[in-house]
Amino acid sequence: MKFITKTIVTLGLTTSLMTASAAALSNDKIRVGMPEEMFLNLVEFVAQENGFYEDQNLEVELVHIADSSIPVRALFAGELDVSQTGMPETLSAIDKGAELVTIGGVHTGLHYTFYVNPDANIETLEDLQGKKLGISGPGTLPHVVMVAMMKEAGMTPEQIEDVTWVSLQGSSSRRNGIVTGIIDATVAGFNPRAVEDPSIGTAFNVPETLPNYVMTPWDTSTKYLEENREVLKRFITAELLATRWVLDNRDEALEVAKTRFDYNEDELIAFYDFYAERIWNPNGMVTPEQAEYMQQLNLEAGMQDNMLPIEEVLDTSIVEEVLAEIGEY
Template identity: 55%
Template sequence: MNSILKTSLLALALATAPITAAMSADAVKVALPSKMFLNVVEFVAQEKGFYEAEDLEVEFTHIADSSIPVRTLIAGDMDIIQAGMAETLVATGRGAELKTVGGVHNGLHYAFWTRPGSGIETIADLPGKNVAISSPGSLPHVVTLALLQKEGVPQSKIDKINWVSIQGSSARINGIIVGAVDATVASYSPEVERSGDANLLKIVGPELPDYIMIPFDTTDRMIEERRDVLKRFIKAQLLATRFVLENKDETLAVAKGHFDYTDEDLDAFYKFYVDGRIWNPNGNISADAATYMQQLNVDTGLQDEVLPVEEVLDTSIVDEVIAEIGTYEK
């Protein structure tokens, strides 16, 4: 082979190498809730190269109604959803072949908001009031029912609540502000809290410590056929979460590119999520928590029976990742 031909082939190889690498990245479609500060982990994972390091091309779709992602997962339109464990458990109880495999957004990031002058001093005051949820059986609905259950409110009184369907946290909070509803579970907002237009009755997370908020849910088929992809995705998520917890300034710089918040608000959000232990840098979900979530569904009429844990939870992939990267101790 002459030197000119060798040079030409080498140039061609170098030119096509980046294209080949890009084409080799595994595509992953993920459904997320409405865009919120919670997902700064995902934004960091993309912009700081955590997905790229695992040879993944991750596409996000934000869906406000938390009951919809489960249907997209079953239909095969999504590979992974981060929507709400309660909805996935309901679908599994009805025969869908789905599993929760871990999660970094396990803590409840919700606040319970009330309308000033509504007369609501405790959760037990909700009967007879207009309470906003996303839709029947959605995450805000189940969380509100869990709070009512904890307060010991009987079903006869719960039946007197007027449930109002309003999709999206911001829309539900706005419903409070304009006086359309009396109370709702919705995301935390420093601006709303400062304004006094809605009263922050309580932070929900500490009230329901065993509640699993927004884990990674996927199909049995995904686990069987693309296990390595799932493992790399979870690894990227855990490493990005640890980065977020260790690098406040860089995290807020990323967040600033996605949200039109003041520096004061961004700092308040970060403090809320870190202090509330909303992000889980180890991605683990216990069998007890999975059972609690199912029992809650049964108690609220969303699920017929508590299924064996192995039918709803598969922690093996997270266990493998932790064995590689170690447990986050801080």
């Protein structure tokens, strides 16, 4: 009887030690809100499939959300840890009292194409006056981008107000809105198949029109930043290393893309070249000047009431730590 009792105690102790050891070795989990699945996210898919997250002892859940206003609310509610779906919404939320902050990003370039209905007679941005324009919703990325482009073209507030905004969530829905005639124009994610579609026209150069625009950086809550700084540092390290691998290994990156997207080789190459040239940011930095520019756009669009101090909306200290360790690209 004593033997049996001793064995049970020993087994219990062994089990406890094994459980503790497994817990010590388990990966930290992080939930990342992102746009609908698109080529933009090749960096994240590579980070998952090639072990960049795992090397940093991370288990990353990618949560794809078409409406870019939802992740901000999810961040505030603690349902997401990081969001990569839009700086304007985050700034607007901070202005209203939300304790959120931008910490950098690898998808900072403006990855939109301007799509138009070929029969809508849109040759200049001024021609948008009186037209039906597709957006995800008021204050979302497509809305802010289109207003910013019209302002850059010198359109007056009265001209900009003389449009009809039509809510269509997701890039594919807005492009379909062009085909069906629901809308006359929209901005949506670059898509080589859509560019070649005769029923959809393209106009203007969105990235060059708004070169300081920050598209989808890493946003998080100040609470999560304070409590999980080391986890965020490992996440940023993995993302930067994966981005650099994608840029340095074009053919291998395209092989990963083939497993994720139903496009032919020429289309995938067009995707890659677009993002590699204009969008992916291998150093992960968002500058104070960019943050100020984004706030100014929000003020002009009525999404923000006050110009906030940069330190209230931007904290790149973790990115700076990572760059000090891995170097700049």
